[in-house]
Structure formats: C-alpha cells, structure tokens
Amino acid sequence: MERTLDEWMAAAAAELGLDLAVDVRGLLDMTRVVAHGVERPAAPLTAFLVGYAAAASGGGAAAVAGANAKVTALAERWAARAGADGTAER
Numbered sequence: 001m002e003r004t005l006d007e008w009m010a011a012a013a014a015e016l017g018l019d020l021a022v023d024v025r026g027l028l029d030m031t032r033v034v035a036h037g038v039e040r041p042a043a044p045l046t047a048f049l050v051g052y053a054a055a056a057s058g059g060g061a062a063a064v065a066g067a068n069a070k071v072t073a074l075a076e077r078w079a080a081r082a083g084a085d086g087t088a089e090r
Contacts, residue, residue, distance in 0.1 A: 022064045030072045037079025046071055 009024055030050070031043040038046075050071055054063035 020061060022061050026065065026068055030068050030075070033072055034075045037075045
C-alpha cells in the first residue's frame with residue numbers, strides 16, 4: 001500500500017500543478033482521529049479544511065502541518081469531552 005499511496009500522492013500533486021511534499025502519515029493520523037473522535041464523514045471534509053487553511057495562510061508543508069496539528073488537537077478534545085459527559089464540543 002505504501003508504494004501505491006506514495007505514487008498516487010505524487011500523481012495527484014502533479015495533476016494539480018503542485019510541488020509539495022507533506023507528511024502523509026500525519027494527515028492520515030489526523031483523519032483517523034477525526035473519523036473515530038467526531039464521525040466518519042468529518043475526516044475527508046476536515047482534510048479539505050486543513051488544505052484550505054494551509055493555502056490561506058501562505059501554503060507550504062509547514063502550513064499544512066500547522067493546520068493539521070490544530071484540528072488533530074481539536075478532534076482529540078472533542079472525543080475526550082464526548083467520552084466524559086456524552087456530549088460533543090461545539
């Protein structure tokens with residue numbers, strides 16, 4: 001899977017005219033946390049938001065990593081709160 005995923009990411013980036021190497025494992029970890037801590041459909045939508053936020057703040061791998069870290073922490077807080085009292089943070 002690793003080879004296919006790496007090849008796919010390179011091909012998709014090239015198709016979109018991007019020259020950007022990002023932490024793919026970090027993004028996958030974030031989507032896992034969101035999918036399990038919030039709800040499944042939130043994972044791809046949150047990945048979109050991470051990319052959009054990164055672009056809005058100037059772009060680049062560091063911007064992606066920063067946005068990724070913020071939403072990962074949010075999803076972890078969301079899940080912890082839901083687990084503690086049965087409600088979701090809004």
